Amino acid sequence: MLSSETDRFAHMVRICDVRGLARVLSMVENGHILAPSIMHSLYNPERSSLTVGITGPPGAGKSTLTNRLITFWRRHDNKVGVIAVDPSSPFSGGALLGDRVRMQDHASDPGVFIRSMGSRGHLGGLSGATRDALEVLAAASYDPVLVETVGVGQAEVEIASLADITLLVLVPGLGDEVQAMKAGIMEIGDIIVLNKADRPGIEQLAMSVNASLELLPDQSERPPVVKCSAQTGEGIEDLTETITSYISSLTERKQIARRRTSLILDSIIREKGRYLARKMVTDRYGSVEKAIESILEGETTPYGIGEMLSEFIDNKRECENEH
Ligand SMILES: Nc1nc2c(ncn2[C@@H]2O[C@H](COP(=O)(O)OP(=O)(O)O)[C@@H](O)[C@H]2O)c(=O)[nH]1
Ligand SMILES: [Mg+2]
Structure with missing residues (x-):
């Protein structure tokens, strides 16, 4: 009985039945008794879908950027999954309003699946729930699956670094020095995105970020730094090229x-x-x-x-x- 239920849910995920998918995501979030066996059945270490973590301080433009990246991948006919994680929000499953607004270009596109996760209810912790949600969307052959996390605390960094590729988004004016000099933060970005390039202070930010990267002991591991404006679209092509070439290097x-x-x-x-x-x-x-x-x-x-x-x-x- 249990195993046929498991198979049924796993099947719904694999064929990307959207309602089944939403149901399984809720089961994962709420620690449903079947969740581990469904995850067990879905796990494929060599799955082809890639996951991309997007992290950075609140207001850095992560959702706006996510919106741009969705557009890029949709143009290439990829189905795109998005998980928006906000540990400070009590809401889960429903809409994180700001994120939804920022990504509304894609709200009615059946090739885009957006799911928000808040702090409430996760028996295994928010990071465990996010980890499993990424696998579920990848198993449903969303590729890539983007995960946006708010903030740069331990939990957010942990979540973002579960992804195959991590973008660290920094912006001018949010205490550049502090942002750039947090060596630990530098280590989590495979690609560093300097967003709001339309704003004053972008060159100064680029300089301070590059100065911090000079300090990396292994310069061959130095992440690329890309300037862009998620709002105007300037530099977005550079960013998508950088991401694409990073992916092909993997x-x-x-x-x-x-x-x-x-x-x-x-x-x-x-x-x-x-x-x-x-x-x-x-x-x-x-x-x-x-x-x-x-x-x-x-x-x-x-x-x-x-x-x-x-x-x-x-x-x-x-x-x-x-x-
Ligand atoms: N000037 C400027 N504003 C931006 C840019 N990207 C995002 N914003 C604005 O910054 C605010 C926060 O953006 P949002 O995507 O919600 O940031 P998040 O908290 O990192 O997800 C919004 O008002 C956006 O319109 C940009 O490249 N330039
Ligand atoms: Mg956001």
């Missing part, structure tokens, strides 16, 4: 499949590890809050609990009744 399919699989497995290991450890603490103390009480009362320490977890994992202890 010729080693096996290598992409390996990287993709390793990121997904790593993310699942982290997710399950956190779940397992919390569950062990809860089994032992009743709840995480009670564990904290025990620590404050001097009965143990966070490290003592860590040790206990290690011993549980290594089977050196029985789970309950240890003193």
Whole structure:
């Protein structure tokens, strides 16, 4: 029964039945009991669809740019999937208003599937839900699947770097130095997009970004930097050419499949590890809050609990009744 249901949903995704697809995405988001087996059935490390992460500070023009990129790929007859992730929004499934408005050129195009994800409800965390949603849209042969994340915090960076290619969007005037000098942020962009090139300050931004990139120890890994204006369309062709040539440089399919699989497995290991450890603490103390009480009362320490977890994992202890 379970397996035939799984097959039915996986089939709906593969034939790109839009309602089935929306249903499966909701199941993934809400941690439905069938979600893992559907994902298991759909996963193909050597799938041909590529995923493109678009990240950068709020207001950088990511949605406007996404709109332009959709137009580009639609002209090449690709079906395009878009996942707009906003961790600060409580909404999921429905519309993130601003994003929808920015992408409305494509709202009625059946070759474009747009899905918004907010912070609410994800049992495995927003990044796990996004990870799986990317795989679902890729399995439905949307190619590419774009994922726009708002902000440059840890969570957003993690989500964007799950994609096969990541665009980091920076703009003049949002505290250029701060933006450019965050070395960690530089490392996440395969392509750095300097948007709002129609605005003053773009040259200054380009200089400060290039100066930061000089500091990369391996200059052969230096990401291309492209100036454009998502609003006027200036430089968009340069950007699409850069993306296309980046994609064709990723010729080693096996290598992409390996990287993709390793990121997904790593993310699942982290997710399950956190779940397992919390569950062990809860089994032992009743709840995480009670564990904290025990620590404050001097009965143990966070490290003592860590040790206990290690011993549980290594089977050196029985789970309950240890003193
Ligand atoms: N001047 C200018 N404004 C832009 C450009 N791209 C986007 N915008 C504007 O910047 C604002 C934020 O854009 P949006 O795409 O929603 O940014 P997001 O938060 O990164 O998704 C909107 O008012 C856009 O019209 C650009 O290249 N030049
Ligand atoms: Mg946006």
